[in-house]
Amino acid sequence: KQEVTQIPAALSVPEGENLVLNCSFTDSAIYNLQWFRQDPGKGLTSLLLIQSSQREQTSGRLNASLDKSSGRSTLYIAASQPGDSATYLCAVRGNQFYFGTGTSLTVIP
Amino acid sequence: GAVVSQHPSRVICKSGTSVKIECRSLDFQATTMFWYRQFPKQSLMLMATSNEGSKATYEQGVEKDKFLINHASLTLSTLTVTSAHPEDSSFYICSARGRLAGGSAGSTDTQYFGPGTRLTVL
Numbered sequence: 001k002q003e004v005t006q007i008p009a010a011l012s013v014p015e016g017e018n019l020v021l022n023c024s025f026t027d028s029a030i031y032n033l034q035w036f037r038q039d040p041g042k043g044l045t046s047l048l049l050i051q052s053s054q055r056e057q058t059s060g061r062l063n064a065s066l067d068k069s070s071g072r073s074t075l076y077i078a079a080s081q082p083g084d085s086a087t088y089l090c091a092v093r094g095n096q097f098y099f100g101t102g103t104s105l106t107v108i109p
Numbered sequence: 110g111a112v113v114s115q116h117p118s119r120v121i122c123k124s125g126t127s128v129k130i131e132c133r134s135l136d137f138q139a140t141t142m143f144w145y146r147q148f149p150k151q152s153l154m155l156m157a158t159s160n161e162g163s164k165a166t167y168e169q170g171v172e173k174d175k176f177l178i179n180h181a182s183l184t185l186s187t188l189t190v191t192s193a194h195p196e197d198s199s200f201y202i203c204s205a206r207g208r209l210a211g212g213s214a215g216s217t218d219t220q221y222f223g224p225g226t227r228l229t230v231l
Contacts, residue, residue: 034153038220043143043155044204091153096118096224097202 002027004092006100013080014108021075021103023090028068030092035064035075037086038102044089048075080107112136113205115223122193123231130188130226132203138183139205143220144176147200159186183207193230201226 003026013019023033032051036044048057048064050073056065063076073090087102112135122128132142141160147153157173159165159180167173175197177189186205190197202225 036153043158044145044153045155046153049151091222093147093200097153097200097222099222 002030002092002094002098004090004098004100006088006090006103008103009101010104010106012106012108015080015082017080017107018076018078019080019105021077021088021090021105023073023075023100025071025073025092025098027092027094028071030068030094032093033064033066033073034091034093035062035073036089036091038089039086047088077105080105082107082109113139113203113221113223115201115203115226117226118224119227119229121229121231124194125192128190128193128228130190130201130203130228132186132188132205132223134184134205134207134221137205137207137221139186139207140183141206142178142180142186143204143206144178144186144188145202145204147202153202156188190228193228195230198228198230201228 005024007022030052034049035047038044050057050066061078066073085107087104089102091097091099114133116131120128143158144156145153155168156171157165157167157178159178161180161183165178175191180186204220204222206220
């Protein structure tokens with residue numbers, strides 16, 4: 001069974017710092033991997049989608065990488081802002097979705 | 110740990126028929142349910158949010174008369190795709206947010222995701 005792990009569980013950084021969130025998964029047979037953010041009380045907002053054949057995707061200050069063979073993905077956030085404070089989830093798609101437990105990010109002004 | 114189940118996991122139907130997908134929270138009372146869908150090679154997108162006992166709130170572009178959501182109890186929400194067409198073929202996933210049974214008074218809500226339902230409309 002696929003297991004998705006996110007490290008760290010919580011992270012607090014001062015504004016302006018660059019940071020990396022990690023996601024690892026045990027079964028490399030995936031169709032794609034997605035990164036989401038979730039604000040308190042709200043649904044998921046999709047950030048980046050990486051197909052299994054791709055190695056990275058970029059959107060603005062966000063860059064996500066995928067190393068399928070090693071079962072790892074990273075989400076890089078450049079020049080963090082207080083508005084980036086949220087919970088970040090990664091999910092891998094095989095025959096079903098498997099979600100990580102999330103990283104709670106706090107960016108301190 | 111808490112579990113969210115979906116039924117069925119896969120369904121194939123003819124165009125024009127209606128399909129019901131169930132989402133159940135097994136170890137906790139889900140005060141809020143979210144429904145998402147993912148088209149091939151696209152991101153998972155939020156369709157609607159429903160709170161137990163009240164009408165669902167749909168995201169822009171999602172037809173409420175086509176995607177009927179019922180959240181009649183704290184453990185069950187259903188999504189009915191009415192008069193399904195091939196373009197409705199997608200992966201539908203629910204998530205449930207609530208508080209675990211036996212949690213402390215100060216415990217916070219947690220969200221759990223179902224495994225998804227693959228709908229194919231012929």
